[in-house]
Amino acid sequence: xxxxxxxxxxxxxxxxxxxxxxxxxxxxxxxxxxxxxxxxxxxxxxxxxxxxxxxxxxxxxxxxxxxxxxxxxxxxxxxxxxxxxxxxxxxxxxxxxxxxxxxxxxxxxxxxxxxxxxxxxxxxxxxxxxxxxxxxxxxxxxxxxxxxxxxxxxxxxxxxxxxxxxxxxxxxxxxxxxxxxxxxxxxxxxxxxxxxxxxxxxxxxxxxxxxxxxxxxxxxxxxxxxxxxxxxxxxxxxxxxxxxxxx
Numbered sequence: 001x002x003x004x005x006x007x008x009x010x011x012x013x014x015x016x017x018x019x020x021x022x023x024x025x026x027x028x029x030x031x032x033x034x035x036x037x038x039x040x041x042x043x044x045x046x047x048x049x050x051x052x053x054x055x056x057x058x059x060x061x062x063x064x065x066x067x068x069x070x071x072x073x074x075x076x077x078x079x080x081x082x083x084x085x086x087x088x089x090x091x092x093x094x095x096x097x098x099x100x101x102x103x104x105x106x107x108x109x110x111x112x113x114x115x116x117x118x119x120x121x122x123x124x125x126x127x128x129x130x131x132x133x134x135x136x137x138x139x140x141x142x143x144x145x146x147x148x149x150x151x152x153x154x155x156x157x158x159x160x161x162x163x164x165x166x167x168x169x170x171x172x173x174x175x176x177x178x179x180x181x182x183x184x185x186x187x188x189x190x191x192x193x194x195x196x197x198x199x200x201x202x203x204x205x206x207x208x209x210x211x212x213x214x215x216x217x218x219x220x221x222x223x224x225x226x227x228x229x230x231x232x233x234x235x236x237x238x239x240x241x242x243x244x245x246x247x
Contacts, residue, residue: 014209016073017218020228022209023069028235030063035105035239036246061202067117067168068175068193068206072213074121075179078128088129090229091122098233105240117167118232124176127157131180150181171196186211 014022037056041048048056081087095118102116130153140146154177158170166172175193182189190207197203 012212013214013216014212015216015218016076016213017220017224019069019073019210019213023066023073023206024228024231024235026063026069026206027066027232029059030066031105031235031239033057033059033063035236036243039106039243061200064197064200064202065206065209067172068190068197068203069210070117070121071124071172071176071179071193072190072210074125074176075128075183076213078125078132078180079183084129088122088125091118091125094229094232095119095122098236101233101236101240105236105243113165115164115166116232117172119164120161120166120168120172121176123157123161123164123166124173127153127173127177128180130157131177 033056037048037052037059077087078084095116098116098118106116107113131150134140134146134149134153137146140149154174157173157177161168161173162170168175175196178192178196179189182192190211194204194207
């Protein structure tokens with residue numbers, strides 16, 4: 001029996017494994033452009049030559065898909081983790097582990113120019129943990145009090161990200177919170193996240209792909225889980241050494 005177009009479309013889905021793989025690949029492509037092309041010219045105070053600028057922009061635009069996917073997976077992680085403290089400690093550990101490597105590979109103006117994206121994810125995780133706690137609290141009975149507390153938690157998280165100059169700053173925290181708050185209305189959450197980063201329309205891919213997620217984890221165990229964390233500092237370190245070799 002021949003399938004209709006709609007039935008074929010309904011069969012297209014992505015597992016958590018697939019989303020992580022796409023996020024890692026697109027992030028790697030993005031950082032090739034940032035570390036191997038942008039950085040060498042930036043430290044010299046020069047602009048990227050026109051003959052390679054188009055290639056540079058293609059790499060960076062492909063990479064815009066990574067962060068929204070990581071935000072989506074972070075919310076998914078909160079909803080399914082058995083131990084929020086261990087989850088937060090993993091994020092904090094890899095944030096600290098990655099910072100020195102991130103500074104060497106990416107920071108043009110110095111170590112306080114910007115902090116790595118793990119800090120953004122860690123702050124965002126803290127925010128949505130707070131939002132979850134407020135939502136489930138039986139002590140807070142009035143809805144306006146819940147709403148006010150949620151706004152205060154979100155504002156605090158966005159402020160911390162802004163003060164720390166984390167990658168994606170307060171916008172990253174706001175995206176994570178929007179995805180969490182509208183988790184049951186996923187299209188709305190993804191659309192709101194896209195609106196936050198609408199300055200670069202190429203982020204649409206990263207917000208659209210999670211809509212194909214149907215709750216399946218896919219292959220991979222503990223080793224894969226930690227590889228996904230370790231991939232961030234490892235690929236930055238590799239690109240840093242490549243840049244030093246090629247001069």
